[in-house]
Amino acid sequence: MIRVLLVHDACLLRLALAERLAREPDLEVFHAPWSQAHGRQRTVRPDLCVVDLDDESTYALTPLTELTGPSAHGRGCRVLVLATANRPGQLRRAAEADALGYVNKASQPERLITGIRQVAAGQRFVDDSLGFGFLKAAQMPLTQRELSVLSLAARGASVAEIAHSLHLSNGTVRNYMAAITRKTGARNRIDAIRISQGEGWV
Amino acid sequence: MIRVLLVHDACLLRLALAERLAREPDLEVFHAPWSQAHGRQRTVRPDLCVVDLDDESTYALTPLTELTGPSAHGRGCRVLVLATANRPGQLRRAAEADALGYVNKASQPERLITGIRQVAAGQRFVDDSLGFGFLKAAQMPLTQRELSVLSLAARGASVAEIAHSLHLSNGTVRNYMAAITRKTGARNRIDAIRISQGEGWV
Known part of the structure; x- marks a missing residue:
C-alpha cells in the first residue's frame, strides 16, 4: 500500500479528491489543510505528500521545505505538487524545495494517480504540459x-x-x-x- | 433527476467533485471550466449551476451575471456558489448577481449535496459558517x-x-x-x- 497525505485548504475539494484516490486499491489516503500538514505528516508518516500550490496564503506559513526537508526524525518526505503552467514562480519554488513530482491541475485524476505511483517509487514525474512553465521558471528575470x-x-x-x-x-x-x-x-x-x-x- | 452544471477551472478537482456528486442517485452532473460555462449552460440546460468563486481571473471574463441573468432564451439559471468566509467581496458580488445558494468550501461534500437539492427546488440555501462573511460584506467601506x-x-x-x-x-x-x-x-x-x-x- 502507498500511504498518501493530500494537502489542500478547501475541505470540499480535498475530500472529493481524497475519495477519488482512495478508490485505487493500492492507495491509502490521508488528508489535511496546509496549517496541519506538518503535524499530520509526522503522525501519518506517508510515503508521499500531494500538495496544492495554489493555497499560497497558507502555505507561505507552512513552507514546502518543511514537508520535503529532513524531519525531526531525520528523514524528509517525497512530495508531488499540483501546479499550473502559467505560474512559473510556483514551479520554481517547488523545484527549489526538491519536489519529485509535478502534475498539472488541468490533468485528469488518472494522471495524478500515475504520478503518485511513480513518485512513491522514488522516481521523478513531470507532466509534459508543464514544460512551458518550467521554461519560464528558468528564465526568471529577477535576482x-x-x-x-x-x-x-x-x-x-x-x-x-x-x-x-x-x-x-x-x-x-x-x-x-x-x-x-x-x-x-x-x-x-x-x-x-x-x-x-x-x-x-x- | 436534478441536472447540475459544475463550473471550476482546475480539471483535476472539478472531475473529482463531479464524480462525487454523480454518485447521488438524483443528480445528473455536467462540468466545465469558466471559459466554457456559458456555452455549456445553453446546451446542457441545467437546473442549477454550482460555481467556484475562487477562479477569479477567469470568471472576471465570464461574469456570474451571465449565468444567473436571463439567457438568450429568456430565462436565467439558479446558481449555487462555493465561497469562503474570509472573502466578503466574493459573497457580495454573488449576492448582487442573485445567486440562490452559498456553500462554504470548508464544508463536507454532503453539505453541498443538501444545498444543491434545496436550490434546485427554488429555495435559498446559506451555510451558517458564511455568516460572518456576509456581515463583513454588508459593512463594505468603499463606495x-x-x-x-x-x-x-x-x-x-x-x-x-x-x-x-x-x-x-x-x-x-x-x-x-x-x-x-x-x-x-x-x-x-x-x-x-x-x-x-x-x-x-x-
Missing part, C-alpha cells in the same frame, strides 16, 4: 535580492521600511524597484507587483 | 466609485490613466486613493490594494 524587495513591497511596506528590513539605503531600494519594474515589463511599481503575483514569483 | 478607482489601480494604471478612464481630475483620483487607504486601514496605496484583493473586493 534573489530583487525578489526580497518586491515581496516586502507587495505586502505593503514603504521604501523606508524595506530599506530598514534589508539594511539598504532608501535610494538603493528605489533603484531595485526601478530595475524590477523594467525587468518585468511593468508600467509602474503596482503593475510590477501585479505581474509578479500573477506568475507566482511573490 | 462604487472608490472601487472603480481601486480596481484600475490594482491593474497597474497610473493616476493620470485612472483620471482619464473615469473622467476625473488627477487631484480627485489622489483624493479617492487617500480615502481608500484610510478606509481600508492600509499603510499606503499598495497595502490598500493588497488588503482589498485579499478580501475579494477587487
Whole structure:
C-alpha cells in the first residue's frame, strides 16, 4: 500500500479528491489543510505528500521545505505538487524545495494517480504540459535580492521600511524597484507587483 | 433527476467533485471550466449551476451575471456558489448577481449535496459558517466609485490613466486613493490594494 497525505485548504475539494484516490486499491489516503500538514505528516508518516500550490496564503506559513526537508526524525518526505503552467514562480519554488513530482491541475485524476505511483517509487514525474512553465521558471528575470524587495513591497511596506528590513539605503531600494519594474515589463511599481503575483514569483 | 452544471477551472478537482456528486442517485452532473460555462449552460440546460468563486481571473471574463441573468432564451439559471468566509467581496458580488445558494468550501461534500437539492427546488440555501462573511460584506467601506478607482489601480494604471478612464481630475483620483487607504486601514496605496484583493473586493 502507498500511504498518501493530500494537502489542500478547501475541505470540499480535498475530500472529493481524497475519495477519488482512495478508490485505487493500492492507495491509502490521508488528508489535511496546509496549517496541519506538518503535524499530520509526522503522525501519518506517508510515503508521499500531494500538495496544492495554489493555497499560497497558507502555505507561505507552512513552507514546502518543511514537508520535503529532513524531519525531526531525520528523514524528509517525497512530495508531488499540483501546479499550473502559467505560474512559473510556483514551479520554481517547488523545484527549489526538491519536489519529485509535478502534475498539472488541468490533468485528469488518472494522471495524478500515475504520478503518485511513480513518485512513491522514488522516481521523478513531470507532466509534459508543464514544460512551458518550467521554461519560464528558468528564465526568471529577477535576482534573489530583487525578489526580497518586491515581496516586502507587495505586502505593503514603504521604501523606508524595506530599506530598514534589508539594511539598504532608501535610494538603493528605489533603484531595485526601478530595475524590477523594467525587468518585468511593468508600467509602474503596482503593475510590477501585479505581474509578479500573477506568475507566482511573490 | 436534478441536472447540475459544475463550473471550476482546475480539471483535476472539478472531475473529482463531479464524480462525487454523480454518485447521488438524483443528480445528473455536467462540468466545465469558466471559459466554457456559458456555452455549456445553453446546451446542457441545467437546473442549477454550482460555481467556484475562487477562479477569479477567469470568471472576471465570464461574469456570474451571465449565468444567473436571463439567457438568450429568456430565462436565467439558479446558481449555487462555493465561497469562503474570509472573502466578503466574493459573497457580495454573488449576492448582487442573485445567486440562490452559498456553500462554504470548508464544508463536507454532503453539505453541498443538501444545498444543491434545496436550490434546485427554488429555495435559498446559506451555510451558517458564511455568516460572518456576509456581515463583513454588508459593512463594505468603499463606495462604487472608490472601487472603480481601486480596481484600475490594482491593474497597474497610473493616476493620470485612472483620471482619464473615469473622467476625473488627477487631484480627485489622489483624493479617492487617500480615502481608500484610510478606509481600508492600509499603510499606503499598495497595502490598500493588497488588503482589498485579499478580501475579494477587487
